[in-house]
Amino acid sequence: MNIALLGYGRMGQTIEQIAIKRGHNIVLKVDKDDKDYDITKADVAIDFSIPNVAFNNISNCLNNNVPVISGTTGWLENYDNAVALCKEKKGAFIYASNYSLGVNIFFELNKTLAKMMSTLKQYNVSMEEIHHTKKLDAPSGTAISLANDIIEFNTNFKAWELDSTKEEATIPIVAKRIEDVPGTHTVNYESEVDTITIEHIAHNRQGFALGAVIAAEWIVGKTGVFTMNDVLNIG
Ligand SMILES: NC(=O)C1=CN([C@@H]2O[C@H](COP(=O)(O)OP(=O)(O)OC[C@H]3O[C@@H](n4cnc5c(N)ncnc54)[C@H](OP(=O)(O)O)[C@@H]3O)[C@@H](O)[C@H]2O)C=CC1
Ligand SMILES: O=C(O)C1=N[C@H](C(=O)O)C[C@H](O)C1
Numbered sequence: 001m002n003i004a005l006l007g008y009g010r011m012g013q014t015i016e017q018i019a020i021k022r023g024h025n026i027v028l029k030v031d032k033d034d035k036d037y038d039i040t041k042a043d044v045a046i047d048f049s050i051p052n053v054a055f056n057n058i059s060n061c062l063n064n065n066v067p068v069i070s071g072t073t074g075w076l077e078n079y080d081n082a083v084a085l086c087k088e089k090k091g092a093f094i095y096a097s098n099y100s101l102g103v104n105i106f107f108e109l110n111k112t113l114a115k116m117m118s119t120l121k122q123y124n125v126s127m128e129e130i131h132h133t134k135k136l137d138a139p140s141g142t143a144i145s146l147a148n149d150i151i152e153f154n155t156n157f158k159a160w161e162l163d164s165t166k167e168e169a170t171i172p173i174v175a176k177r178i179e180d181v182p183g184t185h186t187v188n189y190e191s192e193v194d195t196i197t198i199e200h201i202a203h204n205r206q207g208f209a210l211g212a213v214i215a216a217e218w219i220v221g222k223t224g225v226f227t228m229n230d231v232l233n234i235g
Helices: 010-021 051-063 076-089 101-117 141-153 206-219 228-232
Strands: 002-006 025-030 044-047 068-070 092-095 124-131 159-162 170-177 184-190 195-201 224-226
Touching (some): 002 051, 010 025, 010 206, 044 051, 044 206, 051 076, 068 206, 076 092, 076 224, 092 206, 092 228, 101 141, 101 184, 101 195, 124 141, 141 159, 141 170, 141 184, 206 228
Parallel strands (some): 002 025, 002 044, 044 068, 068 092, 092 224, 124 170
Antiparallel strands (some): 124 184
């Protein structure tokens, strides 16, 4: 498969290594100053760039009939526009806030726990995410996915907020930035008598990158807007 990498930073470079090991060719590497590139020479594009260019990169792929795997976080105000463009162009598109198998299992665990806690009003939920100091967005895309799933599956919570909150029905998310941390996410349910914690700790970026390459292999030849649950057949 011929792959275009939109964004050639920490993730782009890790994806390149894994894609080559799995027998693919990297035909395009696009970074900040690469403006006039021909996306049509790729069978599939993988975007891990920066929040304010992600939607433009995705649109360029969809307008040129190139399936696109979107991993960049912090651009979701344009997600519905990406979905609409994908449908209009009969293209193929996946966004996932986290491509690792472990986090996608963690997402399911979080939904199940949220459902179980729905009737137990004595528990307050809070979340923490820790990432490296170069991260541009906060809270992380993964933390937003976790919080939205809690809101969907637990009627006690209606919204999330960065840092602390006085609203009982609002989930506080604390975002910490510590040198070299690839990504840690924690969900806590706390009552007066105990605390229940679930946590995912990424040890490196390999899991995110492998998941993105698997998603790229899966999407070629398909039409539609998909999620990692479709790729991994879970959920
Ligand atoms: N969904 C998931 O599983 C994961 C998502 N992420 C997300 O992926 C994104 C990238 O992370 P990471 O690789 O660590 O970040 P990096 O900062 O290492 O890489 C981003 C790259 O994008 C480049 N870039 C800037 N402008 C453009 C442009 N117009 N077109 C294409 N590329 C451009 C940057 O170039 P320059 O440095 O020259 O500006 C940089 O090389 C983040 O949003 C992060 O949150 C990260 C890990 C997992
Ligand atoms: O920026 C990162 O590094 C990561 N970003 C994603 C996010 O915002 O959730 C996924 C992972 O946690 C690493």
